[in-house]
Amino acid sequence: MFKKVLIANRGEIALRILRACQELKISTVAVHSTADADTMHVRLADESVCIGPAPSRQSYLNIPAILSAAEVTGADAIHPGVGFLSENATFATMIEEHGMTFIGPFPEHISSMGDKITAKKTMIDLGIPVVPGSDGSVDTEEQAIEMATKIGFPVLIKATSGGGGKGMKVAKTADEVVNAFQLARSEAKANFGDDQVYMERYLQKPRHIEVQILADSYGNVVHLGERDCSLQRRHQKVWEEAPSPGLTTAQRTHLGEIVTKAVGKMGYRGAGTLEFLFENGEFFFMEMNTRIQVEHPITEMVTGIDLVKEQIRVAAGFPLSFTQKDITFNGWAIECRVNAEDAQSFIPSPGKVNSYHAPGGFGIRVDSHLYQGYTVPPHYDSMVAKLIAHGKTREECLSRLERALGEYVIDGIKTTLPLHLKLVGSSDIKDGQYDIHWLEKNLETTLK
Structure with missing residues (x-):
């Protein structure tokens, strides 16, 4: 069993992980931003390390700072919690390369399931039913119109990366496709740094x-x-x-x-x-x-x-x-x-x-x-x-x-x-x- 786990998250999920570690008799390291110095899991952890200012990109998304905190404290595993870096294959790989264990799936599964198109193809191969839609990304307005007509309205245009409703737009008619396509790509690029989108049938009352x-x-x-x-x-x-x-x-x-x-x-x-x-x-x-x-x-x-x-x-x-x-x-x-x-x-x-x-x-x-x-x-x-x-x-x-x-x-x-x-x-x-x-x-x- 691990001797010391670094919790690379905040809030209620960080506290949840800390409590599980305590029951397993594992020492804990809480990393936190300057804004989270007084949060409950920081107070209860065996050790804590400030990894940056309040903005997430400078703290909870700062991979070098998190890895440095783990090495300095002697952690042998890192739990990513939810959100932030929890589904970042690069982060998982770097943890393993530094001789620690990522408490999560293998990086290749994070990567393949993180891309919605790849995930969809994988599930088809595994015999799991999927929503009818495009086989891959839809890259142009012309392709979007053609695919929407093929699938049948209404259609859902979705970012291949990310989730939480970002980069997701509904087109109920042919006239709405181009605008929905442009908005979905723009939103996907802004939120995930990747403007690729795909299309699928929009279910009415699922x-x-x-x-x-x-x-x-x-x-x-x-x-x-x-x-x-x-x-x-x-x-x-x-x-x-x-x-x-x-x-x-x-x-x-x-x-x-x-x-x-x-x-x-x-x-x-x-x-x-x-x-x-x-x-x-x-x-x-x-x-x-x-x-x-x-x-x-x-x-x-x-x-x-x-x-x-x-x-x-x-x-x-x-x-x-x-x-x-x-x-x-x-x-x-x-x-x-x-x-x-x-x-x-x-x-x-x-x-x-x-x-x-x-x-x-x-x-x-x-x-x-x-x-x-x-x-x-x-x-x-x-x-x-x-x-x-x-x-x-x-x-x-x-x-x-x-x-x-x-x-x-x-x-x-x-x-x-x-x-x-x-x-x-x-x-x-x-x-x-x-x-x-x-x-x-x-x-x-x-x-x-």
Whole structure:
């Protein structure tokens, strides 16, 4: 097992990783920007190193600074968390070249799955269904018009690199194709430094379903069920649940089997998530995230498996500590992402947390780095907490979630807690009747 792990991230995920390391008796190194000197994981880590000023490109994306911190402190492994450098194949390769272990997949899998076109081709070869679309990148306006006509409207133009809804535009008619194509390329270039885009059919009312997998270096692969991430705003997940209220037992069994088989053929190692669109009984592969996911806690709640600890064990060379037959699914779990944003305008709301009270009680979990007196900086992603509820049934889970949302106090900054209170009371949400477009279509009436 590793002796010392450097955590190359911040916020709640850095604290989550630190706690897993503590339980495994591994020493920890927290790296941080000048803006994060007082964050909770920095306070709790065995050692901490400032790696630069507040801007991410000068700190959390500064590979030389992170590697230097690891070497100076004698870390033998680096956990990248989520976002930042977590899916950067160059970073993973450089860690290995410096004699340390990257706690994640092999660099070649990060690279191949990071390019959406390559990922799509790989999944086709592995027998995974994909959304009908272009075989490769679409490079000119003429190609865009021709491909859109071939696929059929509406079409979705997407960046081959990156994610999170950046570089993604819908064209509903031929007249909209050129403008959508230009906007998608421009946005992709600005956000990812790569203006390549591809096209695929735009599904009308799909659900966003993802499957969590774990694999070791010995060919063992398991899936830990699905998560439904359909409640989104501008392609950003707001609410996730496991299992999905929209799938039958036969459908989730089938999906788990084809995903496990495909990942086994890849020779993949570590934690990963395959994301699908699900419509009219059909699954269509979208992308694979080669890291731990923000929403991993709901899978942990329904399986009882600590995904981060297992991720660390696998990277250290241990086999998976369980087989597929050992995994049992217990009840229902829902996660609400709590952002430091105005619940009406969604304008970020950084600032000092004057008072803080996290909810508790049976079946409630809060993953957050907040504490009274902490100042939320304006430089990073606005998510400040994840509220997770678990129950024997979906009804019990929703009831506990509603109670916990009513208890949660974060004063001094605005948060999206009021939005979640509205969502948990919505009849459509209670009935599980929603798709990836539901929130944006119903946002105004939901917030009234």
